[in-house]
Amino acid sequence: MAKTIDARGLSCPQPVLMTLDGIKAGNDDELIVLVDSDASKENVSRAATSKGWTLADIREESGVYRIAIRKG
């Protein structure tokens, strides 16, 4: 089960900082990031891909984006 980072309700740059912390920790090959704004969704996606991670899946459920990112 991939680790989930809950960045709902947080404004930039917090969701990106939390995502990068998760990537930097190096414990997981897959992370789920929850955000609830389009700007945060774009920023998290951009930050993850800039670190060489890939966007595995983005889903929206009642205003919350569930972004799955994978190493490599």
Add this chain to the structure above:
Amino acid sequence: MDRMKNIFAGSWGIIGVGVVIGILAPLLQKLGNPGNMGVCVACFERDIAGALGLHRADIVQYIRPEIIGFVLGSLVAAYLFKEFRPRLGSAPIVRFFLGVFAMIGALVFLGCPWRAALRLAGGDGNAILGLLGLVSGIWIGTLFLKGGYNLGRTQKTHTAAGWMLPLFMAGLLVLMLLFPQIAGEAKNGVLFYSLRGPGSMHAPLLISLGVGLLIGFLAQRSRFCTMGAIRDFVLFRQTHLLSGFVALIVTAWVVNFLLGQFKPGFEGQPVAHTMHLWNFLGMALSGLAFCLAGGCPGRQLFLSGEGDGDAAVFVMGMIAGAGIAHNFGLASSPAGVGPYGIPAVIIGFGVCLFIGFTMRQKIA
């Protein structure tokens, strides 16, 4: 697929928006706005405060349609693209005071980051000090961000709550139409107007409003932010937003050159002073406050348009801050800093550092 949904979120999108603003701002100046002030969010909110009588500096009183357009243009974009999300509750009172001191710092420098860029593009060397201050203030802010500073989560709220600032802006527009400027009159109905000075200089209402709406729309789509541009580079070495900010400066410089508005130098620049230290420190205070609040003054307007009530509180803080700055003699003039400008900047740093050091709860 995601990129297709929002072409403005890509590199060329943000650069394109910077170019558009870089063209429109000098044109607004050509059409009547004050020197190197095609668009200045801080100055224009200060003018609005003056028009409402919240301060009585009679040379800076005008309801600036650009500001109204920024909010309403963003509102339209947010609704069209299903991004209107009413939200509120991330330490609003703290954001109010960050807005107050962001404005005080900006009025010591005489401009917000948008105008700092436009002043540079117009040849005003004093803007270099302002921009260096801006970078320094934002850098201090990033240290707090790295240390865990945050103002907490927002909550979903009523749609009507998200409409509060857009409705306030619409109300200002109605007031302008009900009580238009009468030549030679300093007041019409409830609104104050300037007979001289920057407040008396403005492009025609419909053009200002149209440009404001267009910029508001584009900036909502692209997330254009002059503070975020520098913050993201300092924090992550990310150049996405920065490319838009640089595009604005370069384009505005070219357009100023073509329009004969490029006048290099430090002395005698429009609505500017040459006290380098206070140009630097004023903008540093502003940059720190914007960084702690999560957006430049323009971005706060665009966020307000998409339903962010906390950003709206920051905007009201800036308008209140403009009233305080002029009533208390904190704002600078071309002659130099105001009588109480220097202590106000020091107090502002104290308040921002207090906020930065104390509000770092761990996010559950």
